[in-house]
Amino acid sequence: MLKLEPEEKIMLILHHHWISIIGPAFLILFLFTAPLFLLPMIMGLGSASAVMPLFIFGLWIWYLIMLVLGFILWIDYYFDALVVTDVKIIKINQEGAFKYEVSEFKLGRVQDITIEIPNFIGTLLGYGNITIQTAGEINFTIKEIPRVNEVKDLILRLSRKGASFIQ
Amino acid sequence: MTLGLILLGLFLLFYAALSVAIIVHVETYSFSRSARWMVGIFIAFAILFAAMAIIFFFKVDWFEIINFYTYHA
Numbered sequence: 475m476l477k478l479e480p481e482e483k484i485m486l487i488l489h490h491h492w493i494s495i496i497g498p499a500f501l502i503l504f505l506f507t508a509p510l511f512l513l514p515m516i517m518g519l520g521s522a523s524a525v526m527p528l529f530i531f532g533l534w535i536w537y538l539i540m541l542v543l544g545f546i547l548w549i550d551y552y553f554d555a556l557v558v559t560d561v562k563i564i565k566i567n568q569e570g571a572f573k574y575e576v577s578e579f580k581l582g583r584v585q586d587i588t589i590e591i592p593n594f595i596g597t598l599l600g601y602g603n604i605t606i607q608t609a610g611e612i613n614f615t616i617k618e619i620p621r622v623n624e625v626k627d628l629i630l631r632l633s634r635k636g637a638s639f640i641q
Numbered sequence: 642m643t644l645g646l647i648l649l650g651l652f653l654l655f656y657a658a659l660s661v662a663i664i665v666h667v668e669t670y671s672f673s674r675s676a677r678w679m680v681g682i683f684i685a686f687a688i689l690f691a692a693m694a695i696i697f698f699f700k701v702d703w704f705e706i707i708n709f710y711t712y713h714a
Contacts, residue, residue, distance in 0.1 A: 487672065524705045531697035538656060538690045545683045553670060571663050574670060
């Protein structure tokens with residue numbers, strides 16, 4: 475769980491756009507169905523009646539492996555997130571199943587926000603990259619996030635409030 | 642068949658250990674309810690697939706397969 479201050483409210487939890495997961499998801503889906511393409515070959519074997527249960531046994535083992543790979547893919551997608559609260563921004567970086575990094579900074583430290591729409595698909599599907607520069611000269615770049623303009627406006631609005639609160 | 646059973650057991654043990662580690666990671670760091678749902682779906686499918694693998698392991702006629710591939714290889 476995220477550690478928040480007692481009165482702190484989560485304003486936005488932002489995951490990557492679904493386009494970032496679609497390539498690996500299709501690969502897993504393809505690998506999931508790939509053994510079924512071997513089925514006609516197995517049926518053609520002379521010893522098909524003996525080999526078929528072995529093939530189905532192998533199929534379930536394969537499905538178990540694909541299931542865990544799919545779950546790891548989802549974890550990578552789900553935990554790689556940007557959480558905006560009314561006090562701070564929390565950037566969570568997840569790699570694979572277990573590598574997990576959290577960095578956070580106060581909204582009042584936000585100095586500059588740059589958004590970038592990488593290509594025409596970004597324009598079409600409404601996603602982009604966002605770079606947040608802080609007073610400590612630390613840059614955070616989060617790639618392929620949806621509703622990038624709305625996110626920028628929200629962070630700027632909250633950071634102005636945060637800055638006035640600090641002053 | 643005994644060797645196959647040991648290998649299957651080792652595979653399922655390793656799979657269970659990996660799954661538990663992943664689930665603990667998800668439960669520790671999750672920040673919304675969708676994580677609980679995904680963990681539930683993952684556990685349900687993992688149990689189903691493992692059960693099917695065990696059932697079909699015992700349906701395989703290992704002696705016929707070993708004999709067939711010994712004499713036709």
